[in-house]
Amino acid sequence: MIKVNRIDKPKELTKEVQQQLTDEFKKDKNKNVWNKKYIRDQLILECNSKCVYCECFIGNGHKEMHIDHFHYKNKYKDEVVTWENLNPSCSTCNKNKSQHDTYETPIINPFEQEPKDYFYLKNYRYYSRNEKVDKIVHDTINVLGLNDTENIVKLRFEQGETLIDKINDIYELAEENKEILNNNISKKNRVMRGCKNILRKGIKEAEYSAFMATIIKNDENYIKLKQLLIRLKIWNEELQSLDEQVEKIKMQIYPDRLY
Template sequence: MIKLERSKKPAYLTAEKVEELTNKFKATKASVWKHAEIGEALLDSSSFKCAYCECPLQIEDSYMQIEHFKDKDTYPDYVVDWENLLPSCQRCNRKKWTLDVVIEPIVNPYVDYPKNHFFLEEFRLYAKDLKGEITISKLDLNDDKRLVLPRFLASNEIASQLDSIFRNIINLDEARKSLSKLLNSCQADSPYAAFLSTCLHGKKEYQILKELLKSEEINLWDDEMEELDFRSKQLTLDRR
């Protein structure tokens, strides 16, 4: 899980429309939140990933479901409140279901900083506090087949590419280009970005390459590389 920035509220959700849709839901239980503008804005804000588990959305069996952080049955006044809506995969949405987040608070990646609540070890999440513990438990964020294995495969690819760059340095300009591509694949728009960035920044080979390119003799670590490095490092989780 990574920190997300909520995008601008869709023009569709005017104050009048929100009131209309809220009243309609209360009267009929209709799925008033299902609207193209809402879905598109949510997907854009998370880079087409589940806000909770970071799996890619809109592929195979991981199509987006609009999730209500405060569940719509207990808190109907928030049924189309923009601040209450998240893009979720079906798995996470079903796991959370009607959990009352007021009574049992979980991490909201649009509000909380996941790094304050989770440790990472061996492609699994561990809690730093009670909110982290409840989040991991209720959302089953260490689901071996659906989450731990994909995290491992994605992180292993990062490690493999890094190893290849490190062991095959012939041309430093080419090494810089290859490392730039690797850094780009560890940004916030990548599935499982928290794990990919933590994997990359935790490798001694990466630190050696970084220092080599930054050295006065080489001087190939430019502003673009610095920005990619900084942005990816912000996504890392502390190791347990």
């Protein structure tokens, strides 16, 4: 889970339209009044085609996007098409959250809170950073099933381990060829492309970016690769910019009291 920013609501969703759709829903709660193309299109842009809770890819040929009402719609009917209440998610997170009452038992809303202030990551799982946030972190993990082994931990594990292999390969390629890298365009390009592809796995548009960014930034081989490329003067602005984006997303790997 990473911080997501709200973008403007679709221009079609005027106050009048919002009122009209809300009235329709109050008359017939089986009517999916929020399920409009203009709403879906704007939401998919807003979330970079990722579930705002578990960060799996949705829409654009991936799993179907569901529109989660952060405040449960059958109880909080007035918020059924309130733009700030519509969270793009995957079907699993939407179903897990189902009728959970987020007013009575709050969970982290990635549009409102910065998830890295709450979680630390270990073994492809989320944990609470400190006692002060224990309650909301545990409620969030349990309601959304964020540490469900079959549904999600295994998927993060597969992607994470593939990434670690890739970092190792590119570091070895660079290290073995460090004397000639500046004179061998083909090898130099392979290293730079490889490094770029690694970093692209940890930016906000990437699947499971909280985990991938944290892996990259704590991987010894990545740290050595970066140092080597800087020393060889082939670390460029593009790599620097990607590296900074990944740095912003990474989470802690220990609880607060161990720091």
